[in-house]
Amino acid sequence: MAGLQALVARGDQIRALGTRHSFNELADGPGDLVSLAGLPPAMDVDSTAGTVRVAAGVRYAELARHLDEKGFALPNLGSLPHISVAGACATATHGSGVGNGCLSTAVSRLELVTADGDLVTVGRDAAHFPGMVVGLGALGIVVSLTLDLVPSFDMRQRVYEGLPLDVLDDHFEELVTAAYSVCLFTDWRSPALTQVWIIERADEPESLVVKEPWFTASPATRPLHPVSGFSAASCTEQLGVTGRWYERLPHFRPDFEPSSAGDELHSEYMVARRDAVPALRALDAIRTSISPVSQICEVRTVAADDLWMSPFYQEDSVSIHFTWIADTEAVLPVVALVEERLAPFRARPHWAKIFTTPPSLLRSRYERASDFHDLVRVWDPAGKFGNSFLDRYLS
Numbered sequence: 090m091a092g093l094q095a096l097v098a099r100g101d102q103i104r105a106l107g108t109r110h111s112f113n114e115l116a117d118g119p120g121d122l123v124s125l126a127g128l129p130p131a132m133d134v135d136s137t138a139g140t141v142r143v144a145a146g147v148r149y150a151e152l153a154r155h156l157d158e159k160g161f162a163l164p165n166l167g168s169l170p171h172i173s174v175a176g177a178c179a180t181a182t183h184g185s186g187v188g189n190g191c192l193s194t195a196v197s198r199l200e201l202v203t204a205d206g207d208l209v210t211v212g213r214d215a216a217h218f219p220g221m222v223v224g225l226g227a228l229g230i231v232v233s234l235t236l237d238l239v240p241s242f243d244m245r246q247r248v249y250e251g252l253p254l255d256v257l258d259d260h261f262e263e264l265v266t267a268a269y270s271v272c273l274f275t276d277w278r279s280p281a282l283t284q285v286w287i288i289e290r291a292d293e294p295e296s297l298v299v300k301e302p303w304f305t306a307s308p309a310t311r312p313l314h315p316v317s318g319f320s321a322a323s324c325t326e327q328l329g330v331t332g333r334w335y336e337r338l339p340h341f342r343p344d345f346e347p348s349s350a351g352d353e354l355h356s357e358y359m360v361a362r363r364d365a366v367p368a369l370r371a372l373d374a375i376r377t378s379i380s381p382v383s384q385i386c387e388v389r390t391v392a393a394d395d396l397w398m399s400p401f402y403q404e405d406s407v408s409i410h411f412t413w414i415a416d417t418e419a420v421l422p423v424v425a426l427v428e429e430r431l432a433p434f435r436a437r438p439h440w441a442k443i444f445t446t447p448p449s450l451l452r453s454r455y456e457r458a459s460d461f462h463d464l465v466r467v468w469d470p471a472g473k474f475g476n477s478f479l480d481r482y483l484s
């Protein structure tokens with residue numbers, strides 16, 4: 090730790106790196122890039138408080154197993170367990186579920202190396218704490234995070250195929266509130282959800298939705314990958330088999346290559362949950378432009394939070410994610426078109442994925458952006474942790 094503190098103190102430009110799963114220049118820097126993967130992978134569970142203090146570079150896959158052994162769980166996980174806890178929380182990484190906030194909402198304390206090399210701890214009792222959690226790497230090098238835990242639980246997930254998009258007009262809320270975590274997929278090749286993933290806690294009653302007359306999707310009879318034609322071997326177990334929370338909440342298994350479908354680009358937009366259906370309708374109107382460059386689109390829900398730079402700030406949201414083919418030239422015009430169609434819904438892009446939203450428009454969609462800018466100036470007056478991405482979008 091002393092070595093890291095000295096490095097930060099004497100450096101001019103330095104940024105923390107997580108597991109490098111971001112798709113834009115957020116994680117780049119003009120100077121040194123520091124990975125914390127080599128620091129001891131501490132995971133100290135406080136069973137009385139129901140918290141864990143975890144080293145920044147630990148990946149969710151390792152953390153989840155450790156927590157489960159101690160009888161604890163995290164309320165939610167992203168689709169991929171290979172990402173670092175600090176990197177995920179710095180960008181408001183999320184899973185799905187109307188009652189589940191993004192992963193950053195579990196953070197109750199941060200320990201970070203600040204611009205002058207000091208090791209500082211900030212907790213929820215600090216007024217500016219909500220500005221620090223989704224910190225985009227701009228406030229310092231986070232070395233540990235304390236996360237709130239819940240008792241460990243079992244889950245089962247079932248996949249259903251082929252739900253017409255029309256059904257969402259009247260039943261979107263029923264569908265997304267049907268289970269702890271519901272994920273909707275479409276390839277935009279037809280006006281239908283190609284797959285609906287219903288991920289339930291084993292201690293909750295089975296979803297009634299699957300018995301409703303309007304729920305015309307058919308239960309999958311074999312495990313499926315969200316992208317048609319890809320092997321489901323990389324996916325977490327389906328077909329209603331009960332397993333631990335960390336074996337069901339992510340879509341992908343920790344022992345497989347950390348990519349959903351080989352080379353790809355990602356974009357994702359968050360809109361208010363009440364706007365989900367019109368936003369999906371707006372995208373359906375351009376599906377012939379989307380489908381040639383998209384591998385899959387996933388729709389999830391995320392609960393509102395109070396974290397200043399979270400795209401879910403004070404808004405129960407729906408996230409609309411695109412896995413694109415790995416052809417930036419072909420994809421960018423479609424990204425711009427998607428943004429144009431989602432503009433009436435004030436769509437906020439995922440910080441770590443590809444977007445073309447102009448900086449002034451992006452800032453206007455974050456009511457605490459100027460507070461965050463002021464906070465960064467206090468913690469890092471010389472811009473030691475800055476980069477061109479932050480300059481462009483936040484100053």
Ligand SMILES: Cc1cc2nc3c(=O)[nH]c(=O)nc-3n(C[C@H](O)[C@H](O)[C@H](O)COP(=O)(O)OP(=O)(O)OC[C@H]3O[C@@H](n4cnc5c(N)ncnc54)[C@H](O)[C@@H]3O)c2cc1C
Binds near residue numbers: 146180181355
């Ligand atoms: C296949 C795939 C699936 C994904 N699935 C999801 C998903 O389900 N939901 C979702 O929301 N996102 C998803 N993402 C996006 C991913 O969660 C984010 O890109 C996340 O930030 C990656 O974390 P990382 O550790 O790789 O961080 P990096 O990409 O290495 O860094 C991201 C940011 O975090 C900062 N950072 C990292 N470590 C620290 C630290 N110690 N201190 C301070 N700042 C730090 C960096 O400076 C940078 O600004 C996915 C990405 C991929 C490739």
